[in-house]
Amino acid sequence: MKLKIIIIFFLLQLNTINAKVLVADPNIIFKNLRCLICQGQSVADSNSEFAQTLKLVVKDKIREGKSEKEIYEFLIDKYGEWIVYKPPFNKVNSLLWILPYFALLIGGLIIMALVKKRSNR
Amino acid sequence: MKKKIIKSIILLTISFILGIFFIGLNKSSTYNTKDLIGSKISKIQLIQLSENKIITEKELKNNDFTLINFWASWCGPCRDEHPYLLKLSNETKLKLLGVNFKDNKKNAKQFLDNLGNPYDYITTDNSGKQSINFGVYGIPESILIDKDLIIIKKIIGPINKKDFESIKKTIE
Numbered sequence: 620m621k622l623k624i625i626i627i628f629f630l631l632q633l634n635t636i637n638a639k640v641l642v643a644d645p646n647i648i649f650k651n652l653r654c655l656i657c658q659g660q661s662v663a664d665s666n667s668e669f670a671q672t673l674k675l676v677v678k679d680k681i682r683e684g685k686s687e688k689e690i691y692e693f694l695i696d697k698y699g700e701w702i703v704y705k706p707p708f709n710k711v712n713s714l715l716w717i718l719p720y721f722a723l724l725i726g727g728l729i730i731m732a733l734v735k736k737r738s739n740r
Numbered sequence: 741m742k743k744k745i746i747k748s749i750i751l752l753t754i755s756f757i758l759g760i761f762f763i764g765l766n767k768s769s770t771y772n773t774k775d776l777i778g779s780k781i782s783k784i785q786l787i788q789l790s791e792n793k794i795i796t797e798k799e800l801k802n803n804d805f806t807l808i809n810f811w812a813s814w815c816g817p818c819r820d821e822h823p824y825l826l827k828l829s830n831e832t833k834l835k836l837l838g839v840n841f842k843d844n845k846k847n848a849k850q851f852l853d854n855l856g857n858p859y860d861y862i863t864t865d866n867s868g869k870q871s872i873n874f875g876v877y878g879i880p881e882s883i884l885i886d887k888d889l890i891i892i893k894k895i896i897g898p899i900n901k902k903d904f905e906s907i908k909k910t911i912e
Contacts, residue, residue: 655877668842669877672868679869697875699776 643687648677651704652694661704776875781889786863786870789840789848795861801887803835805911808883809859809899810876812843813851818880821898822855828904829858833911840864841871841879884910 649663654670662670662677673694680690691703700706708716786795800806809825811818829836838859840848845864852862865871874883875894884893884907892910895903 668868672872675867676869676872694872696779697776697872698877 643681643685643690645674645677645681648687648690649674651691652677653702653704655698655702776894777891779891781874781883781885781891783873784889786837786839786861786865789845789862789864795837795863797889799861800835800837800885800889804833804887805892806835806837806885807907808837808839808874808885810839810841810865810871810874810879810881812841812879813847814843815841815879817898819855821880821882821900822858824899824901824904825858826856828907829860831908831911834907835860838862839870839874841876842866842868 646663650661652662652673654660654662654665654667654673656667656669657665660670662673677690680693685693691707694702695707706712782797784795784797784800787793788795807825807828809821825836828834836859838861840862842865848862848864852859871877871879876883878896880898882893882895882899882903883891884895885891893907899907
């Protein structure tokens, strides 16, 4: 009996954990959306008509069960990539994504070479 | 030799950074919808202003061209573009779909009574949510689509003489 209760409790716990992961957080989405009619403001920070409407649409999409990724895809389809602050990886912006890692690698190699040079001395 | 290599690497890095700045600062930071031309409009569900009938893509597929115009009685620039919309309503190949945006029904009807009604269909978007489905972010805004619901033109702001002529040329 005890074991059954523990198993049921464990399954219920799992369910709530999964639910938390699956439901998109509207505030995170608002922060990653650009207010197209404001100067350097996200939808989360703006009180413009456009931002208010966009917030309603995002909340509707979450209620429909759409994931964060699906909501971004929908809005990119309507407004282009400019609407999101964190653009998805593609051919055009690949350099932007790769360059920092490349710079880090080069920096690491330079430091390694310097350290090696010093230890040889 | 080593010094020369280091010098050229530094020079290359500086010119790369300057190049990025030059391109970045010359690029317009305002939103541009030109990338959306060629994309397809889907999931249209607009409620007519006077009746409770719903306009869907099915109705628009019967037209050669449809100009979807977002307007409101409280919008000043909408009055400026109205004469051009009236002229466009005479075009046989073009149907005009007006989307009354966040407006009062009575005021909207009065606006059309006073200035004339250019629209073949008048629908309403009280919450503004439908406008997001069309990629609209302010009014007036107009979208010219063909019978396959592909966006041919997107006009942000009031339609002017140049836009009017361009629409006429496109549908001919």
